[in-house]
Amino acid sequence: MRAQFVLSEIWIGLRRNLTMTIAVIITVAISLALFGAGMLINQQVSEMRGFWNDRLSITVYLCTDTSQSNHCVENGPATDEDRAAIQADLEGMTQVSEVTYVTQAEAWKDFQERFSNQDALVEAAQEGDIPDNFRVKLADPEQYDAVQSAVENRAGVDSISNDQDVLDQFFALLDGLKWAALTVALVQLAAAALLIGNTIRLSAYSRRRETGIMRLVGASNFYIQLPFLLEGAISGLIGGIFAGGFIFATKFFLLDKIQTWFRFDVELSMGAVFYVIGMSIILGVLLCTIASFLTLRRYLRV
Template sequence: MRAQFVLSEIWIGLRRNLTMTVAVITTVAISLALFGAGMLINQQVSAMRGYWDERISITIYLCTESSPSKHCIENGPATDEDRNSLQADLKAMPEVASVEYVDQAAAWEDFQNRFSNRQALVEATQEGDIPDNFRVQLADPSKYERVQQSVQDRPGVDMVSNDKDVLDRFFELFDGLKWAALIVAVVQLAAAALLIGNTIRLSAYSRRRETGIMRLVGASNFYIQLPFLLEGAICGLIGGVIASGFIVATRFFLLDKIQDWFYSGVELSTGALLSVIGMSVILGVLLCTIASFLTLRRYLRV
């Protein structure tokens, strides 16, 4: 009988404040979806950063006849002696794992393959515009600056490019996306807490007569509060379930696309996805339950 009474009270409360209940569920779902998306992006970016940090390489571009830099104009194009000396010094460095020389023909072919989807750029570039270069794989990626500084101003060297500068700009973009999603989620969660508190307050006010009767017959404080707490928990649970769909969509329609655009060999496991979904649902239930409890302490004196 008690269980049936509690369930009937929950149904009455949800039905009487249907508009507010829908607003609460919607706000909770949006905020949890943003929270879960931020968590997924954080995990994906962390995994990708770890993968690429271990694979940072340096490309040393050599001077050619058409190099526009002041250093190349003053010293002329790289000679065979410059190339041999640079290669020997690189191989002797303990920070370097391997050195590969790429001549202009191979560099031009690699450029065409990399930018095959940008035909206008390929057509505007001629063979010889891409300088020959050395591709240096590091034994310790954290020591890239030492290698870069040691070859920066050598004769025959036009410029030195390292993957870390490109990766840092790329990951800054996703870090910004992650923090933007989390900040908006926090704001939405605060709004959800206020909405659920207001909904529970209205529900308690509309049922003040039933509450008074329950007090007279000796019902315990917990028994009187239970229907209201469960109302909040149900709103949080429904919002969390709806948010789960958006989180799954984020995984398959955003993060998987990132994998296609920026291959890292690392993708989130199903376990990581389920853990984010579980955390989001639990957060939704706890948020609404706690907001309901705090509201009841203020507006429902028992």
């Protein structure tokens, strides 16, 4: 009987405040969707950082007869002695795990393969435009400055390309997207909490006669509050489920697209997606339940 009474009270509350309940569900769904999207992006960024940190390299381009930099014009193209000295110094550094010398022919072939989908760029270049170089794999990605300083402005060195500079800009973009989503989500969660409190307060006011009768017949405080708490929890659960659909869409239509654009295999596992969805649903239920409880303590005199 008690369970039937609680369920009937929940149904009455939802029906009487249907518009407000729908508004709560929509607000919770949007805020949790943004929160979950921010968490997904954060996990994707972490996976990508780990992936690229193992592959970070520095490319040391050598001077050739066609080099235009002042340093190369003054000192001339790199000699065999220059190459040997640079390679020996790089291999002797503890920050370096591997050094590979790439000839001009190999560099040209690699350029054609990397930009095979950009015909105009390949046609505009010709063999000899890409100088021979050393590709330096770092043992510690954080020590790229030390390696770069060791070969910069040396005889035979034209320029140095550092993957870290490009990746920092890319990750800064993703971090900005993540924090923007989380910031908007926090604002939406605050709005949802206020809306939930207002809905529960109206529900308690509209049922003040029933709660007064329950108090007179000796019902406990918890028993009187339970229908309102469950009403809020159900709204949070429904909003969380809707948010889960948006989180799935974020994974398949945003994060997977980013991988396709940048051609790297760092796919976020479905386990991580389900974890974020689960956390979002739990947060939605807790948010609505706590907001309902705090509102009842203030407005429901029992």
